Amino acid sequence: MDGRLKLHVPEPEVRPGGTPDFSGVKIAKAGSVRRPPVDVDPAEIRDMAYSIVRVLNRAGEAVGEWAGTLTDEELLAGLKTMMRVRAFDRRMLMAQRQGKTSFYMQCLGEEAIACAFRKALEPGDMNFPTYRQQGLLIADDYPLVDMMCQIYSNRRDPLKGRQLPVMYSARKHGFFSISGNLATQFVQGVGWAMASAIKGGDRIAAVWIGDGSTAESDFHSGMVFASTYKAPVVLNIVNNQWAISTFQGIAKGGSGTFAARGLGFGIPSLRVDGNDYLAVHAAAKWAVERARRNLGPTLIEWVTYRAAAHSTSDDPSAYRPKEESDAWPLGDPIKRLKNHLVLRGAWSEERHVQAEAEVDAEILAAQKEAESHGTLHTGPKPSVRDIFEDVYEVMPPHLRRQRQKAGV
Amino acid sequence: MPRMTMIEAIRDAHAVKMAEDEDVVVFGEDVGYFGGVFRCTAGLQETFGKNRCFDAPINESGIVGTAIGMAAFGLRPVVEMQFADYVYPAYDQIVSEAARLRYRSAGDFTCPLVVRMPTGGGIFGGQTHSQSPEALFTHVSGLKTVVPSNPYDAKGLLISAIEDNDPVIFLEPKRLYNGPFDGDHDKPVTPWSKHPLGEVPEGRYAIPLGKAAIRREGSALTVLAYGTMVHVAEAAADALGIDAEIVDLRTLVPLDVELIEASVKKTGRCLVVHEATLTSGFGAELVAVVADACFYHLEAPIVRVAGWDTPYPHAQEWDYFPGQARVGGAMKRVLEG
Structure with missing residues (x-):
């Protein structure tokens, strides 16, 4: 201590060349976090902003009070949806590498969040997504060919070639137009929810933001308006640990967790295992019910890990250890749900391999059809x-x- | 016919549309219970309920951001920025979001939104209550920008703005709220009740966006003005006995190029006047439009009068404001040129 001031710039535990270390990430045991009634006094669940709601344990069993919101059929459908999302991402990433489009963004490792969340919503509800919630569309059976035509900016692009790839818009599927500017949609969705309340309907909104973008003032604006007007909205923070090359500590500072951002606003705030399809669905259902019953907003921090690059424009090995993804303690959402279904006797390794082949074939067929309408640099274009x-x-x-x- | 101040006319436009269309909602800082710091929304909460007219947190980006979501839902929000000088936190929401929502979603989502704000100086507001930021909006594709100069237009234009299916920036020259201020700050302003444009019909009427008005016909030169400067230019022409044709643009985007062109081709001379700072001001666009459309009809160089390229000062307000002396002097230059 020489008495001089010194600026604190947070640094991640490990950089490339180091050994990944998530020992500092405290993870509650599956089933250990209680499920409060939806009309709970937010003051009584402040601790939940610092824990993690989990359903699937290491053995693949569903345990605790949050388990049991989905049937075998629904879980199998969820598994299939996540597999479709992953296969879709793989094909579109390859298409970008082949020069068929300018840009692509995967959601590798984060599939459970959007896919399971979508299943907790009703028709007429509206999502205000970021660019990494393609699972919302695929889980709602939005046509894959239309998504690809948007990515290719071809003659059949529903957005007429105006938007960057993956910046979809699909009102009929409860999917608000993606801006490309960050966080702006967070406060807009709160306004949409306020409008629903003004009109006295029963439709609710779900807004989405990444860990990095919670630093934007629009995040705080959204929190203020949601809290003030008790808007029927679910406020989702997808904490995938990385904002391009910037680790989550730069946005979070010393606050402990992103969920804890909600406490000062008096908004019930949960942290949930985002790689656990069952936990995502159960927590989403809880928050959606709160909104629908006019109990106001819920903030949820989905804890996950961005297993791939931010987009096709960055190389993560330049800022984090390559092995970090494998070391991530919450595992892979598809593997975890698959293991659970196998344990339940509803699924098997053989059927999984077969399903993978079926999904790949479906995606390939969609891609072929989409490309028949052109790609960014060849074939028919928007006028x-x-x-x-x-x-x-x-x-x-x-x-x-x-x-x-x-x-x- | 009822006589109204510009404040009353704006309030009446809100009331007419709120009564007619349940999707019209009004909110902003102090606009609910209190009725706005300039009283433009007084009584609306009482008449239409807290669901339709309410106070907002002091958060301009939040006000516009939530309004965009409401518009996407299907409402027609009308929000107030307490002063145009406070709109900048909302600029991203206006420029990147409201203005482009229809385009980027290919019509999947639209944004019927009105952002109202008091603009201009003349009330000793200093540099944070006096600015005229219209050019920051006219530069943005997807926005319409409106500046009324009198109560009759204010009501008719605001009704059109609320009925429009695209975002409209509605700038209200605050020095005109209570009377047709002509730049002579030493004498008391004439009340709107004594001005023909203070006569405001009851009920709904609309003035189409994109149409200018000729305030005073003339043949010596064309003055292109809007807001407060319309009255300053009229007074300056009267004082000097100049047969000026004064065009009140009313809507800056879309601009009534047809009317401008016809007037300048008739007079052969053009003066452009605004209160906002000169450089990259909307006057630059007007000069370019006139040069493009009327070059071979011009008998003199086009001249601009504007606010100085400085922040708006407090004590030296009347040295900053482009009053009758500067506008009149410029008219003479155009006539001599």
């Missing part, structure tokens, strides 16, 4: 006229003049 459409409902004179100048 140049589409540049000028939809800026306004009715094209004003100055845009008509510019369109004429463009020769279309």
Whole structure:
């Protein structure tokens, strides 16, 4: 101590070349965290912002008060959905590498969160997602070909070639248009939920944000408005540990957990094992029920790990150890659900291998069809006229003049 | 016919639309119980209930951000920024989100939203209660930008803005709230009750967005102005006996190029006036439009009068404000040029 001030810049435990170490990550035993009634006084569950709700234990059994929200059939469907998401990501990543599009983002390792969450919502509810919730669409049976056409920005792209790949929009599937700017949707979804309450309906909103983007002021704006007006909304933070190359400690600072951000707002705040399909579904259902019963918002920090790169534009080995993903203590969501179903006698290794082949074939067929409508650099493209459409409902004179100048 | 101040006309536009359309909701800082610091929403909460008109946290990005979500839901939110000077925290939500939602989603989601804000100086507001940021919005595709200059227009334009299916930035020159201020700050302002445009019909009427109005016909030169400067230019022309044609633009985007072109081709001379800072101000766009459409009809260089390229000062407010002397002087230059 020389009496001079010193700036504190947080650093992750390990950088490339080091040995991954998650010993500092405290993980509650599966089944050990209680399931309070949905109308619980938020003050009584403040501890839950520091624990982790888990259902599947290491042996693959479903244990504790949060277990039992899904049937065998629903679990098998969930497994299949996650497998489709993973296979979809794999094919689209490859398509980007082959130059068929400019950009892609996988959700490898995080599939359970969006896939299981979607199953806790009803038709008419609205998600305000980030770019890593493709599982919401696939779990709602949005056509894979349409997703791919968007990624390829081809003639059949529902967004007419205007958006970066994966910035989908699908109102009918409860999926708000993805901006590409971070966190803006977090507060918008709160407004959507407020509108639903103003109209006295029963539709609720779910907003999504990543650990890094909780540092944006829009996150705090969303929390203020959700808390003030008790908006019927589920506030989801997907903590996948990494914001491109920046570890979660840069956004979190000294607060302990992201879920704890909710405590000052008086919002019930949970931390949940995001790689546990059963826990995700059970916690989502709890929060959705709270919103639907006009009990107000719930904040959920989904604890997971971004097993792949942020996008096709970065190489994670430059900022974190390659082995870190394997060392992640909450495992892989697909493997964990598969093991559970095998243990239940509802699934087997053989059927899993067979299902993988079926899913791959389905994705490949969809890809073939999508590519028949063009890819970014070859084949049919959206019209140049589409540049000028939809800026306004009715094209004003100055845009008509510019369109004429463009020769279309 | 009822006579109203601009404040009353704006309040009436809200009330008319709220009565007509249950999807119209109004919120912002102090707009609920109290009715707004300029009283533009007074009585709305009492009439339409807390569900339709309510106070918001002091968080402009949150106000606009939640309003965008409400608009996407299907409501028609009308939000107030307490001063235009406070809109900047909401700028990202307006520019990156509201303005582009229809485009980026190919019409899957839309954003029928009005963001109202008092603009301009003249009330000793200093640099944080006096700015005219219209050019920051006119530069953004997907937005419409409106600046009324009188109670009759304010009501009709605000009704159009609320009925529009795209986001509209509605800038209210606060120096005009209580009367047609002509830049002469030493004499008391004439009340709107004594001005023909203070006559405001009851019920619904709409003034289409994108249409300018000729406030005073003339043949010597065309003055392109909006908001407070319309009245300053009128007074300056009257004082000097100049036969100026004064065009009140009313809507900046979409701009009524047709009317501007016809007027400048008729007079052959053009002066552009605004209170906002000069450099990259909306006047630069107007000069470019006129040069493009009327170059061979011009008999003199186009001249601009604007606020100085400095922050808006407090004590020296009237040295900053482009009053009658500067506007009149510029008219003479255009006529001599």
